[in-house]
Every structure is written in C-alpha cells, then in structure tokens.
Amino acid sequence: MRATGDRLAIYLPVILMGLLALGTYWLASNTPTFFGASDAQKTPTHDPDYFMRGFSVKTYDPTGRLKSEIFGTEARHYPDTDTLEIDQVRIRSYDEKGAVTVATARKGISNGDGSEAQLMGDAVVVRDALPDTNTPRMEFRGEFLHVFVNTERVKSHLPVTLIRGTDRFIADQMDYDNLDRVMDLRGRVRGVLMPQGRKPAP
Incomplete structure (x- = not known):
C-alpha cells in the first residue's frame, strides 16, 4: 500500500496539471466571448464615416x-x-x-x-x-x-x-x-x- 501511495504521489502533480488543463479548455470553450461584437463594429457599414x-x-x-x-x-x-x-x-x-x-x-x-x-x-x-x-x-x-x-x-x-x-x-x-x-x-x-x-x- 505504501509503495502504491508513493507512486501516486509521484504522478499526482502530473494528473492535477492534466485535470487543470482540461478544466481550463472546457471553461474557455463554454464561456461567451465578445469577439463577434468587436468584429461587427470593425466591419464597414453603409453609414458615412x-x-x-x-x-x-x-x-x-x-x-x-x-x-x-x-x-x-x-x-x-x-x-x-x-x-x-x-x-x-x-x-x-x-x-x-x-x-x-x-x-x-x-x-x-x-x-x-x-x-x-x-x-x-x-x-x-x-x-x-x-x-x-x-x-x-x-x-x-x-x-x-x-x-x-x-x-x-x-x-x-x-x-x-x-x-x-x-x-x-x-x-x-x-x-x-x-x-x-x-x-x-x-x-x-x-x-x-x-x-x-x-x-x-x-
């Protein structure tokens, strides 16, 4: 059991980093952004400038x-x-x-x-x-x-x-x-x- 615990302790930081990376990716994928609104403002419209x-x-x-x-x-x-x-x-x-x-x-x-x-x-x-x-x-x-x-x-x-x-x-x-x-x-x-x-x- 102790040997198994030592092995887990060695790989725990790697596992935590992987979970953190997955969480960050999920959060970025599901968070609404305002890039579309910014691009729409930059797109020329038929209004005099x-x-x-x-x-x-x-x-x-x-x-x-x-x-x-x-x-x-x-x-x-x-x-x-x-x-x-x-x-x-x-x-x-x-x-x-x-x-x-x-x-x-x-x-x-x-x-x-x-x-x-x-x-x-x-x-x-x-x-x-x-x-x-x-x-x-x-x-x-x-x-x-x-x-x-x-x-x-x-x-x-x-x-x-x-x-x-x-x-x-x-x-x-x-x-x-x-x-x-x-x-x-x-x-x-x-x-x-x-x-x-x-x-x-x-």
Missing part, C-alpha cells in the same frame, strides 16, 4: 499631372463601398492633351479615385472642342449620366440628349465612347443634322 462641406478634391496621375477636380456643397463618404456621395456636384477632368470635360448634377456618386462618377438630376456633361483635331464641342444632358473619366465614356439607361457641334440627337439610352469615336443610341432615336456652317434654329 466623414462629411465635407464646400470642398474640392483633386486627383493626379503618377507623373503629377492633374486628372480631375471634384467640387460640391456637401459630401458623405461611405467606407463599405469607398464612394463619395456629393450634393450639387461639379467635376472637371483633363485628358493628356489638356482638353477639359465639365460635368454637373444635383447629386453625384464618385468612386475612390475619381475615375468614375454617376450623375443624377439635371445631369450635364460638356467636353470642349478640339480645334487641332476638328472635334466639335460635345454636350450630354439627362436625368442620369454615368461618366468614366479614364476611358472617356458616357453611358445612360435613361433618355438623353446629345449635342455634337450643331447636330442634336435624342435617344432612350446611350453609350458613347470618345476614344473610339463610337456613339451607340438605343430605343426611340431622333436626330437633326445641320449642314456645316449653318446654325440650328433657336
């Missing part, structure tokens, strides 16, 4: 050339989509040749780098004429215009009016690619083509 009023945001290319400027009366940034929602938006973009395109609307949604903007409410996009290439002034009007600055495209799934120099087109939908000089008008399309040198009737 900052506001701007009477602001101007500029973006540049890697060489330092000014690519675009965004102005507005108020803006709200949404972290989950990294978008900027702007009231009374005004955007000026510059291509590599220095040509200026100006876009305005009652509301606009711009992505993080300013390369894409959705214009809503009295949306107007105007591109200056390029005399060196005989490219006339371009103007787009509609309740919704989707502008892609880098690829120089303007799209809309709603009715639009396109004015190119003295010519005027109206369509239910539009996809205009300035780089390829392709204008895709869909739905009910109407156009007025004016002879060169003649101005349209007021």
Whole structure:
C-alpha cells in the first residue's frame, strides 16, 4: 500500500496539471466571448464615416499631372463601398492633351479615385472642342449620366440628349465612347443634322 501511495504521489502533480488543463479548455470553450461584437463594429457599414462641406478634391496621375477636380456643397463618404456621395456636384477632368470635360448634377456618386462618377438630376456633361483635331464641342444632358473619366465614356439607361457641334440627337439610352469615336443610341432615336456652317434654329 505504501509503495502504491508513493507512486501516486509521484504522478499526482502530473494528473492535477492534466485535470487543470482540461478544466481550463472546457471553461474557455463554454464561456461567451465578445469577439463577434468587436468584429461587427470593425466591419464597414453603409453609414458615412466623414462629411465635407464646400470642398474640392483633386486627383493626379503618377507623373503629377492633374486628372480631375471634384467640387460640391456637401459630401458623405461611405467606407463599405469607398464612394463619395456629393450634393450639387461639379467635376472637371483633363485628358493628356489638356482638353477639359465639365460635368454637373444635383447629386453625384464618385468612386475612390475619381475615375468614375454617376450623375443624377439635371445631369450635364460638356467636353470642349478640339480645334487641332476638328472635334466639335460635345454636350450630354439627362436625368442620369454615368461618366468614366479614364476611358472617356458616357453611358445612360435613361433618355438623353446629345449635342455634337450643331447636330442634336435624342435617344432612350446611350453609350458613347470618345476614344473610339463610337456613339451607340438605343430605343426611340431622333436626330437633326445641320449642314456645316449653318446654325440650328433657336
């Protein structure tokens, strides 16, 4: 009996440590944690994380050339989509040749780098004429215009009016690619083509 007791005394600390480890594991497994709540707070939600009023945001290319400027009366940034929602938006973009395109609307949604903007409410996009290439002034009007600055495209799934120099087109939908000089008008399309040198009737 004494020998048996001595053996138990030798292994007792090991047994107690094992039981303590099992108890700790069980306690950790069955104790509610707050990690989920903390993670939920860190997950971006569609709530603005900052506001701007009477602001101007500029973006540049890697060489330092000014690519675009965004102005507005108020803006709200949404972290989950990294978008900027702007009231009374005004955007000026510059291509590599220095040509200026100006876009305005009652509301606009711009992505993080300013390369894409959705214009809503009295949306107007105007591109200056390029005399060196005989490219006339371009103007787009509609309740919704989707502008892609880098690829120089303007799209809309709603009715639009396109004015190119003295010519005027109206369509239910539009996809205009300035780089390829392709204008895709869909739905009910109407156009007025004016002879060169003649101005349209007021």
